[in-house]
Amino acid sequence: MPRRIEDRNRHEVEIIEGDLIVDATGRTSRTPEWLVEMGYEAPQETVVNAYLGYATRWYQVPPGFEADWKVMTITSRPETGLLRGGGIFRVEGDRLLAILAGSNKDYPPTEEAGFLEFARSLPTQAFYEAIRDAEPISPIYGYRKTENRHRHYERLARFPERLVVTGDAYCGFNPIYGQGMTVAALDAQALDQLLREQGTADLSGFGAKAHQRFAGAVENAWLMATGEDLRYPCTEGERPGMMARFIQLYMDRLIRALPSDETAALAFMQAMNLTRAPAELFRPRIIWNVLKDTFSKAPDENLNAPRQGHFQPLTAPGD
Numbered sequence: 001m002p003r004r005i006e007d008r009n010r011h012e013v014e015i016i017e018g019d020l021i022v023d024a025t026g027r028t029s030r031t032p033e034w035l036v037e038m039g040y041e042a043p044q045e046t047v048v049n050a051y052l053g054y055a056t057r058w059y060q061v062p063p064g065f066e067a068d069w070k071v072m073t074i075t076s077r078p079e080t081g082l083l084r085g086g087g088i089f090r091v092e093g094d095r096l097l098a099i100l101a102g103s104n105k106d107y108p109p110t111e112e113a114g115f116l117e118f119a120r121s122l123p124t125q126a127f128y129e130a131i132r133d134a135e136p137i138s139p140i141y142g143y144r145k146t147e148n149r150h151r152h153y154e155r156l157a158r159f160p161e162r163l164v165v166t167g168d169a170y171c172g173f174n175p176i177y178g179q180g181m182t183v184a185a186l187d188a189q190a191l192d193q194l195l196r197e198q199g200t201a202d203l204s205g206f207g208a209k210a211h212q213r214f215a216g217a218v219e220n221a222w223l224m225a226t227g228e229d230l231r232y233p234c235t236e237g238e239r240p241g242m243m244a245r246f247i248q249l250y251m252d253r254l255i256r257a258l259p260s261d262e263t264a265a266l267a268f269m270q271a272m273n274l275t276r277a278p279a280e281l282f283r284p285r286i287i288w289n290v291l292k293d294t295f296s297k298a299p300d301e302n303l304n305a306p307r308q309g310h311f312q313p314l315t316a317p318g319d
């Protein structure tokens with residue numbers, strides 16, 4: 001299968017023959033257009049866009065800084081109109097990594113005064129107070145291309161046999177949830193597995209089979225990322241059904257229970273990092289703890305307060 005490679009720096013065009021071509025060109029992949037040019041159909045796309053933007057800055061920990069947390073997260077609560085959130089990570093070299101985020105185009109500014117004002121507007125002052133006197137040691141970096149985009153190559157009836165589209169080119173996620181690299185690695189693992197099963201002597205139908213596997217590999221991450229993004233009122237994309245809404249409600253309560261429940265916190269981090277299936281969050285012991293936490297708090301505290309957590313580093317049971 002020939003592929004035309006253009007080196008724009010050297011103004012050279014080269015045709016490379018290959019038995020198998022893998023498109024790993026990320027979100028800006030042009031395979032959909034190339035397919036149409038070659039007489040195939042472009043894949044259907046599912047897009048969920050919360051118009052979330054975030055801004056990040058590094059700080060030096062100020063002298064005398066004391067905190068009982070390693071990570072502070074303030075998550076938004078779209079159902080109460082709170083579309084802003086943030087996180088601070090205390091990392092090596094006595095540094096703080098501060099991230100502010102806003103949805104529905106309520107983007108955090110990337111200039112000094114606006115960034116601090118956005119921090120001050122959060123429903124708790126803890127974030128603002130942590131960075132107010134800290135020395136900035138980087139510019140403020142902004143990022144806004146955060147839509148989730150699944151190109152459904154697995155649904156195409158006709159597709160070049162030995163072409164595979166993977167990673168972000170196949171399915172890109174809102175990067176705020178930090179899943180994309182793991183999913184790209186899961187795709188690579190699926191590809192490796194399929195190559196071992198099918199061998200390289202006859203690659204007919206390989207592309208279609210690979211995309212079927214990728215569809216399974218991205219599923220959990222897709223549900224988690226879009227489930228969160230679809231909470232926002234102006235998010236573009238198909239609204240979740242009853243089941244997804246129930247899961248959102250449960251996740252709300254679970255997140256509120258995390259600072260006081262190490263088992264739930266560990267399971268949550270593992271599910272978010274895709275090292276365990278999200279089904280782990282529905283283990284009876286965790287459900288029980290979530291219910292206990294829910295009923296031990298006043299209704300206001302449960303539903304209207306901002307979700308804020310101060311997490312100590314977690315250790316797996318038995319560590």
Ligand SMILES: Cc1cc2nc3c(=O)[nH]c(=O)nc-3n(C[C@H](O)[C@H](O)[C@H](O)COP(=O)(O)OP(=O)(O)OC[C@H]3O[C@@H](n4cnc5c(N)ncnc54)[C@H](O)[C@@H]3O)c2cc1C
Pocket residue numbers: 024025026027028143166167168169173175176177178179180181182183184
């Ligand atoms: C701001 C931001 C923060 C993120 N944070 C996290 C995180 O914390 N954790 C996480 O897991 N994921 C994160 N991600 C997502 C992660 O970066 C991507 O999911 C992952 O890099 C996808 O890998 P990929 O190989 O599919 O694509 P990419 O990493 O985008 O690589 C594609 C490559 O192809 C090249 N390319 C494109 N077109 C052509 C062409 N025509 N010819 C030749 N080369 C081409 C590009 O230059 C690029 O090098 C983040 C993404 C962003 C944008």
